[in-house]
Amino acid sequence: MKKSYPMAMVNTPGKIDFEEQILKEPSADQVLIKTRAVSICGSDLHTFKGEHPFAHLPAALGHELSGEVVAVGGAVRRLKVGDRVALEPIIPCGQCVFCQKGTYNLCVNLSFHHRQGQGAFTPFFVVDEKWLHKLPKSVSFEESALLEPLAVAVHAVQKAPITLGSTVAIFGAGAVGLMVLVLSRLAGAGETFAMDVQEFRLMAAREMGASFALANQGKKTVEDILHMADGLGVDVAFEVAGKQMTVVQSLQVLRKGGHAILVGLNPEPEITVPSNIFVQKEISLSGSQGYCWDFQTALTLVEGGSIDLSRFISHRISFDSLQEGFDLLTRPGGRANKVVVLFE
The missing domain is CATH 3.40.50.720 (NAD(P)-binding Rossmann-like Domain)
Structure with a gap:
């Protein structure tokens, strides 16, 4: 496994840069994921254009991720190497009154992985086990990259x-x-x-x-x-x-x-x-702020055939073509709705 990997960043509006990251071993409660698919979100577009009200440049991009577990920390019990997973990309504090009530989407200290410098447009992603949802074999990686907007x-x-x-x-x-x-x-x-x-x-x-x-x-x-x-x-x-x-x-x-x-x-x-x-x-x-205990409902709907997420995908591109994907979504007449970035 490589010791470093590229991660997509926006330093100036309208331009994707790739910055090398050091590959770290997961800590006790963490899981290392090999990224398989990431979809481009509307909030990514706002950040890309330098227009997001809460994300200031430079900024990491991407949070709608699915992938495969390639390493686990010593305290991880629910997941194992080889499991297919989707990311719930939210980081509530767990301590405020809203978190204590279970409405973690309203956390007063709410954050996201990409707001803390770890975007999902990257071959590897390290995250706490609790924010990963195990995927059934019937749900593809590219469909799973749309579970986050479906939860919204x-x-x-x-x-x-x-x-x-x-x-x-x-x-x-x-x-x-x-x-x-x-x-x-x-x-x-x-x-x-x-x-x-x-x-x-x-x-x-x-x-x-x-x-x-x-x-x-x-x-x-x-x-x-x-x-x-x-x-x-x-x-x-x-x-x-x-x-x-x-x-x-x-x-x-x-x-x-x-x-x-x-x-x-x-x-x-x-x-x-x-x-x-x-x-x-x-x-x-x-x-309606994000999602709160809605990810599993979204996954159940997809697994049961009530909703076909592949119908929402208009374009599929490679990681190397990420700039092209963002350009497609932002230029007039692009006719792109949901673009999914596929990784090898």
Whole structure:
């Protein structure tokens, strides 16, 4: 095994650099993983462009990882060499009031491996055993690299009051938005509306069962949804785009007593919303932060065949082509939704 390996970094916006890392033996509770697949996340794109509100350059990239265990520390009991695993890339403190309550996604000291200098776009990854999920043989490495965004979607949908026949609107038809669409239908949603500004994403939404896939044209789109939803609006709206316009739209399309869930991370620290609408329509707005005990649910859904993660992958590239993958996702007309980086 090599004594060093490259890890992807962003030192200047728009450029991937590879920096050599020293290969370390795992400590007592840690596991060394040989990376097999990593998918590019929307937050990676924000970091790549130098626009992430919480990640300042230079920064490591990548957290949606699957791989194979190649070494274990002396205290590791649940995993062994050769096991196939997926990473839950979150580091809560375990001590604050929210961690003690079990809501570790709300940890006041929450961190991530890539925020601590260890990105996933690298051939090897060292991590505590407790943040690894053992994979069944029926789930591929590339599918497993999408378990993290699926867990995000699971958490969001489980926060929503969706019942049999509920009408649901989703603003943003990227990978997570499409997963929210599929999960909403699994949860019993009736008519579903998917909105985006990219036609190729709307095509994907139609293929995945959206009742209506609409090019987002601002006020007109709100009027169209209200008209198609019997003039009343939808029961639940998900905002997955992270834009002021779509946040406001998610409120405007709700029927009285409806509920909006914010999933997308907005790069702007403050946005303006029409406050009177909350009183006049008695609507509710809540946020959905990452995932909390949702990884296993996501894995169970994939293993049981309820959701096929391979459908969300638009491109597969090699580690050596990582710059090309990020360029594909950020340039106009790239027509890429979810890009998975495969390792030998």
